[in-house]
Amino acid sequence: MEMLLNIIPINKWFKQLNSKPVIISGPCSAETEQQLLDTANAIKKIGKVQIFRAGIWKPRTRPVDFEGVGEKGLIWLKKVKEQTNLLTTVEVATPEHIEKCLKFGVDILWIGARTTSNPFSINEMTQALKGVDIPVMIKNPINPDINLWIGALERFNKIGIKKLAAIHRGFFPFELTSLRNIPKWEMPIELKSKFHNLPVICDPSHIAGNKKYIYEISQKALDLDMDGLMIETHINPAKALTDSKQQIKPEELKLLLDSLVIRTANPNNFNFINSIEKYREQIDSIDTQLIELLAQRMKIVEQIGVYKKNKDVTILQLSRWEKIINSRIKFGIKQGLSKNFIKRLMQLVHKESIQKQNDIMNN
Ligand code: PEP
Ligand code: MN
Secondary structure, three states: OOOOOOOOOHHHOOHHHOOOOEEEEEOOEOOOHHHHHHHHHHHHHHOOOOEEEOEOOOOOOOOOOOOOOOOHHHHHHHHHHHHHOOEEEEEEOOHHHHHHHHHOOOOEEEEOHHHHOOHHHHHHHHHHOOOOOOOEEEEOOOOOOHHHHHHHHHHHHHOOOOOEEEEEOOEOOOOOOOOOOEOOOHHHHHHHHHOOOOOEEEOHHHHHOOHHHHHHHHHHHHHOOOOEEEEEEOOOHHHOOOOHHHOEOHHHHHHHHHHOOOOOOOOOOHHHHHHHHHHHHHHHHHHHHHHHHHHHHHHHHHHHHHHHHHHOOOOOOHHHHHHHHHHHHHHHHHOOOOHHHHHHHHHHHHHHHHHHHHHHHHO
16 A cells, blocks of 8 residues: 655755755765865855765674764764855764754755665654654665665655655665666656655765766766755765765866756757657557567467467477577567667566466466
8 A cells, every 4th residue: 555645845845955956965974074174165166066965873884894973073064054055964874863963953864775674763763753844865775675665755754754855876786796786767767656746866876886987877867857966075085984986076076067967857849849759659659569469479378378288298398498589689689679688578578478378277
């Protein structure tokens, strides 16, 4: 059962957030007062950042690593706010973190990926926020379970937090990949289509894990009509105590923000709409044909299933499947399609075919 979320759009949270995309930036961790103020002042000068982030309590995998400066960092953040007028945001994971952030006037809270995964922690934090009007941004859980993500949004919404956003920071990879966390773009898209007002922000820094991929991921997020970006910036990334490889300098942030192309999701140019409409009609018609063909294929699969059942033949004949997959990949490549795409498509079709024949044989 899905709850409807009652959401206040991000441009209504603060007057500073009235333009899209919202840019959140700042170091992975607050380390010293100087580091924080230098980073914040340099970021402010760019003129395109509205929210300053800093981790005060760091959720580290192992206790030998730097776990954050704690409460004193909140005093530094207050200074940042006074000097730059930037809004501030901090990661919270416990009711005590929330109390301290409220005490020191942090503007926006965010929930880290590890915490979103734990409904007990989320419930405890909602208790600390009863009757409080503060925006909360919720990172996706470590594992790609969209319901866990939605569940956290629902829990905060239920106790009255309406200024909610989701942050897509990617998912733990089970294989060696060039990215630190695998983006699953279908999830932020699904969130947006389920909850129209819900702002969705992308965190390209934690998806990338390395600064060289940040631009590409940021542009993709904007092209998918995400509402904002959270990018880690450090005055001296090489010396950073956490996430050193993925943090960029303020001047690199400026370059990046200046080169991002901001495209519109609501074109009002008549010629554009007219010509894209023609293409869309073609796509609609091709999709109809694709689905009709798939349905025809499945009918034949079912007939074969009946035949195999009568003759006591196994569903899978490995040599036949290998022939299918190899020939389709070859043909697909000839048509200009990627090997990976055809392979995955045929695997999906094959899985469904096996399922159909399995139903026939065993029911
Ligand atoms: C962070 O933003 O520094 C952080 C710890 O991120 P995540 O929760 O996405 O791992
Ligand atoms: Mn980080």
